[in-house]
Amino acid sequence: MSNIVKKDGYSYSFDVDACSTCKGRCCTGESGYIYVTMTEIENISKLLNLEVKDFAQEYLFKKLYKYSIKENKFGESYECVFYDRESNGCKIYEARPLQCKTFPFWDYFKQRVDELKLECPGVIDV
Incomplete structure (x- = not known):
């Protein structure tokens, strides 16, 4: 069912x-923005066992006054840096941003x- x-x-x-x-x-296709709040940044950092500063430097970029998760380019497509092609899933599913959840x-x-x-x-x- x-x-x-x-x-x-x-x-x-x-x-x-x-x-x-x-x-x-x-999670793939056209380039876009995956905006994250400070609380989401803290939750993802904790899940990945990283300091917020290190997480932000590695995985985020600033777009105006917001932070967005980086993307990888795969051929002509873009994909969220946390998209796992092998499992066809999200590496941070438990802490994924509200934008993804909704x-x-x-x-x-x-x-x-x-x-x-x-x-x-x-x-x-x-």
């Missing part, structure tokens, strides 16, 4: 089980469901 998530205000649902069928399209329920996609469906095989019309 599928694990279907629904959120008020969204015209679609999300089948969590579909994550195993794609190659991390929400995908695909982002305000941006409320009016762009067709675009979202191209990225995420778990998106289902309600």
